[in-house]
Amino acid sequence: MNSKPKSFSYLFSYLSQYRISLVLTIFLMLIESGVSLVIPWFAGQFAKAVFAQELLFGLTTAQVFIVWVALFSVQAVLRYLSVFRLNLIGSKILTNLSCRLYEHIQMLPMGYFIDRKKGAILSLLSNDIAIISHFLSGILTSLVPSALILIGAAFMMVSIHSVTGLVILALIPLFYVVLKLLGKGLAPISQELVAKQAGQLAISSENISQIKLIKTFNREDHELHKFKAKADELYRLRKKQLHLQALLSPFIQLMVSCGVLAVILITVVNYQAGALGMSDIISLLMYGFLFVRPISNLAHLYGQVQQAKGASHRILETLNTLPEPVDEGTKSVTITGSITLKDVTFSYTPGQAVIRGLSFDIRPGQIVVLRGPNGRGKSTILHLLMRFIEPQQGTIFMDGYNIHEINLRALRQQIGLVSQEVSLYEGTINDNIAFGYPQATSAEIEKAARKAGAHRFIEQLDKGYMTPVGEEGVKLSGGQRQKIALARALMSKPKIMLLDEPTSMFDMASSIRFKDQFASILKDMTVIIASHDDELVKLADQVLEF
Numbered sequence: 001m002n003s004k005p006k007s008f009s010y011l012f013s014y015l016s017q018y019r020i021s022l023v024l025t026i027f028l029m030l031i032e033s034g035v036s037l038v039i040p041w042f043a044g045q046f047a048k049a050v051f052a053q054e055l056l057f058g059l060t061t062a063q064v065f066i067v068w069v070a071l072f073s074v075q076a077v078l079r080y081l082s083v084f085r086l087n088l089i090g091s092k093i094l095t096n097l098s099c100r101l102y103e104h105i106q107m108l109p110m111g112y113f114i115d116r117k118k119g120a121i122l123s124l125l126s127n128d129i130a131i132i133s134h135f136l137s138g139i140l141t142s143l144v145p146s147a148l149i150l151i152g153a154a155f156m157m158v159s160i161h162s163v164t165g166l167v168i169l170a171l172i173p174l175f176y177v178v179l180k181l182l183g184k185g186l187a188p189i190s191q192e193l194v195a196k197q198a199g200q201l202a203i204s205s206e207n208i209s210q211i212k213l214i215k216t217f218n219r220e221d222h223e224l225h226k227f228k229a230k231a232d233e234l235y236r237l238r239k240k241q242l243h244l245q246a247l248l249s250p251f252i253q254l255m256v257s258c259g260v261l262a263v264i265l266i267t268v269v270n271y272q273a274g275a276l277g278m279s280d281i282i283s284l285l286m287y288g289f290l291f292v293r294p295i296s297n298l299a300h301l302y303g304q305v306q307q308a309k310g311a312s313h314r315i316l317e318t319l320n321t322l323p324e325p326v327d328e329g330t331k332s333v334t335i336t337g338s339i340t341l342k343d344v345t346f347s348y349t350p351g352q353a354v355i356r357g358l359s360f361d362i363r364p365g366q367i368v369v370l371r372g373p374n375g376r377g378k379s380t381i382l383h384l385l386m387r388f389i390e391p392q393q394g395t396i397f398m399d400g401y402n403i404h405e406i407n408l409r410a411l412r413q414q415i416g417l418v419s420q421e422v423s424l425y426e427g428t429i430n431d432n433i434a435f436g437y438p439q440a441t442s443a444e445i446e447k448a449a450r451k452a453g454a455h456r457f458i459e460q461l462d463k464g465y466m467t468p469v470g471e472e473g474v475k476l477s478g479g480q481r482q483k484i485a486l487a488r489a490l491m492s493k494p495k496i497m498l499l500d501e502p503t504s505m506f507d508m509a510s511s512i513r514f515k516d517q518f519a520s521i522l523k524d525m526t527v528i529i530a531s532h533d534d535e536l537v538k539l540a541d542q543v544l545e546f
């Protein structure tokens with residue numbers, strides 16, 4: 001994994017993957033721009049022939065018009081092809097970059113997710129990525145043909161009449177200065193707008209996932225008020241942005257119109273002085289008008305750059321966050337289940353240790369109960385063993401190996417975890433039980449479900465194991481979800497089983513059955529249970545009090 005910090009230019013490296021397509025598209029654009037530049041020249045030649053009462057290249061007037069229509073048609077077809085191809089490249093960048101970012105986000109340590117709202121991460125993968133891909137493909141759509149037309153038209157004008165050409169060229173730095181001045185105000189607004197949009201997405205995503213809570217406490221009005229306040233903030237920012245953007249366009253229009261007027265004046269004066277012919281005037285005016293499109297394209301591009309800067313800042317911050325070292329740790333050991341903690345200290349917030357200097361030894365196959373009041377750090381210990389979080393001091397050993405030496409994937413493969421908040425995926429019960437072991441047969445799934453005490457309720461469902469559980473398992477009860485989570489953890493036959501309040505949602509009968517069959521359900525495993533349940537304490541070989 002490349003740990004060198006990635007900068008804005010890294011995003012441009014995505015363009016290099018589409019070299020051939022880009023070269024082809026730029027080639028199409030060059031031809032299109034060439035055709036656009038030929039048209040005024042052709043008009044001038046045509047006018048010259050008409051005034052001289054001669055045939056243009058030996059063509060009749062009707063044939064000249066056919067050539068003209070042909071030139072316009074070629075221009076239209078080339079424009080269609082180049083715009084389509086560029087948008088296609090933009091979509092490919094969008095797909096590629098979002099997959100790359102998603103891959104990276106998945107590999108980030110839990111700390112990244114603890115510190116951020118879900119909506120803010122979703123906004124990275126949707127809003128920010130879309131802004132960047134539009135920018136990357138748009139920069140070429142606008143920059144290449146616009147620059148070419150500007151240079152080509154300026155060159156043609158200078159070659160027809162140097163003074164006129166130079167007046168137009170003098171407009172370019174002036175245009176740049178105006179753009180820069182307006183852009184100064186536009187840049188922070190655009191960046192703030194993108195950040196605020198992400199914030200609003202974060203709020204709505206959180207509210208929708210907490211809708212039950214909002215309804216329970218009749219907080220709809222309050223939440224709506226909060227949402228409206230954010231929406232108003234966004235509106236005010238958008239208004240400012242629109243105001244500046246709206247100023248940009250007439251300013252540019254004004255400058256371009258002044259430029260065209262200057263061309264008209266100069267050409268008329270020169271025509272009267274006999275320095276220019278009518279055909280030159282026609283060509284010069286057409287080249288003058290040709291300037292309008294690239295200049296407004298460049299102004300639009302400038303606005304896009306400001307937005308892209310904000311979006312890229314957040315994307316790069318995420319891409320520069322180091323992923324979990326999943327492939328580090330050379331030892332792919334098969335653990336037997338012995339665990340040692342030596343002077344382990346851990347804090348979520350610097351200076352506020354949740355666990356301080358903790359040491360204990362657990363032998364393979366032991367049942368250990370972590371007992372203590374709420375908030376003492378029982379779940380935190382389970383998360384340290386999973387390496388979701390890392391201790392600031394001390395060492396954790398498994399089978400005598402420092403867990404940093406054990407390959408992280410191999411380590412997690414051998415540990416089962418049933419969390420306090422059970423997470424199920426949208427899919428069937430079958431899919432959920434086989435989540436960590438997709439090659440499982442129906443018989444294996446049923447066996448795990450029986451052990452977890454889930455088989456009976458599953459059997460009673462219309463579609464049995466093929467019953468969809470809904471998003472996050474909403475279609476199942478809390479106890480049913482807990483049983484499925486237990487079956488899922490049992491499927492991979494872990495050597496260490498971590499259970500966080502495993503029976504908290506079980507009914508009395510299920511709870512008794514679980515405790516009665518505890519030894520056979522969790523046979524050959526080291527079991528660590530965080531629990532307040534005194535009945536479970538009776539099953540323990542070791543009780544660690546906090």
Ligand SMILES: Nc1ncnc2c1ncn2[C@@H]1O[C@H](COP(=O)(O)OP(=O)(O)OP(=O)(O)O)[C@@H](O)[C@H]1O
Pocket residue numbers: 114348349354372373374375376377378379380381420530
């Ligand atoms: N992601 C987090 N960020 C900051 N503090 C946290 C985080 N998770 C837990 N804590 C804090 O760490 C402490 C220990 O939490 P933990 O969940 O490990 O306790 P617990 O003993 O399992 O509690 P319970 O019996 O209620 O399940 C608590 O004070 C909690 O506020």
